[in-house]
Amino acid sequence: MAMALRGKSVSLVMPCRNEGKHLSGLIRKIVSPPSPQDFDEIICVSNCSTDNTLEVGAVLEKEIPCFRMLQDDRAIGGIGYGYAHMTGIAAATGEIIVCADCDGTYPVEDVALIVDIMDKQGLSFVSCCRYPDSGIAPMLQLGVKLLNAEIRLLYGYRIQDSLSGMWVFKKSVVPDLRLSAGDWNLSPQIKLNAFSVLGKKAAEVKIHQLKRYGQTKQNYVRTGLGHAWWIAKNRFASSR
Numbered sequence: 001m002a003m004a005l006r007g008k009s010v011s012l013v014m015p016c017r018n019e020g021k022h023l024s025g026l027i028r029k030i031v032s033p034p035s036p037q038d039f040d041e042i043i044c045v046s047n048c049s050t051d052n053t054l055e056v057g058a059v060l061e062k063e064i065p066c067f068r069m070l071q072d073d074r075a076i077g078g079i080g081y082g083y084a085h086m087t088g089i090a091a092a093t094g095e096i097i098v099c100a101d102c103d104g105t106y107p108v109e110d111v112a113l114i115v116d117i118m119d120k121q122g123l124s125f126v127s128c129c130r131y132p133d134s135g136i137a138p139m140l141q142l143g144v145k146l147l148n149a150e151i152r153l154l155y156g157y158r159i160q161d162s163l164s165g166m167w168v169f170k171k172s173v174v175p176d177l178r179l180s181a182g183d184w185n186l187s188p189q190i191k192l193n194a195f196s197v198l199g200k201k202a203a204e205v206k207i208h209q210l211k212r213y214g215q216t217k218q219n220y221v222r223t224g225l226g227h228a229w230w231i232a233k234n235r236f237a238s239s240r
């Protein structure tokens with residue numbers, strides 16, 4: 001694995017809210033045989049967790065040297081996904097930073113392959129694309145297609161998965177990403193800024209989404225409408 005990552009240090013950043021039931025199993029699976037992943041650090045950032053996420057994190061910190069549990073409870077309209085990511089990314093020390101949800105849906109075991117693709121294609125930023133995938137709920141697929149179309153119309157970028165929650169990028173490009181969205185909109189923001197500033201050094205790479213641990217707490221319609229509004233507003237914001 002170290003060979004596949006070409007000697008680069010890699011940080012994994014995971015936002016989490018109320019993932020106490022799954023966190024321990026997820027992190028142990030990532031670091032343990034039969035296929036331990038070669039992350040130099042794993043940073044989980046809890047946002048407004050009301051279950052035992054932080055306690056589980058404290059136990060993991062004692063047992064797994066590369067694991068750190070951080071906390072950022074800022075939120076906009078009750079959502080702090082973007083704040084959790086920003087805190088984790090700011091704390092990450094690896095040359096390569098991998099961001100992924102903490103619900104088991106993103107294949108962090110594919111990072112070595114993605115880093116190889118980055119090396120071969122001279123990429124600094126990869127957004128991991130889940131589509132096409134007939135296994136994903138039709139309503140979610142339709143919503144993402146509509147947001148992709150909005151982005152194409154307003155920004156001219158052909159993005160297949162405007163809401164992917166897994167990205168792999170060089171730490172050196174973090175300032176270019178100009179992250180500021182504290183809620184779910186960090187997901188479109190990171191891609192739009194990467195494509196705008198990095199041009200051909202940013203690309204999507206296909207991955208396969210895995211089955212989620214636990215039940216969804218997501219309100220897809222509300223979140224989708226929030227994204228549609230934010231994407232339009234951001235297009236005409238002067239600071240873009």
Ligand SMILES: Nc1nc2c(ncn2[C@@H]2O[C@H](COP(=O)(O)OP(=O)(O)OP(=O)(O)O)[C@@H](O)[C@H]2O)c(=O)[nH]1
Nearest residue numbers: 015016017047079080081084101102103216217218
């Ligand atoms: N629900 C929620 N999750 C957060 C928040 N901040 C961080 N998270 C974490 O962000 C990740 C994504 O949240 P999910 O609830 O899985 O949202 P999603 O991936 O859009 O939707 P589903 O997986 O389909 O339910 C998870 O790892 C959560 O634990 C927040 O404010 N609300």
Ligand SMILES: [Mg+2]
Nearest residue numbers: 101103105212
């Ligand atoms: Mg999820």
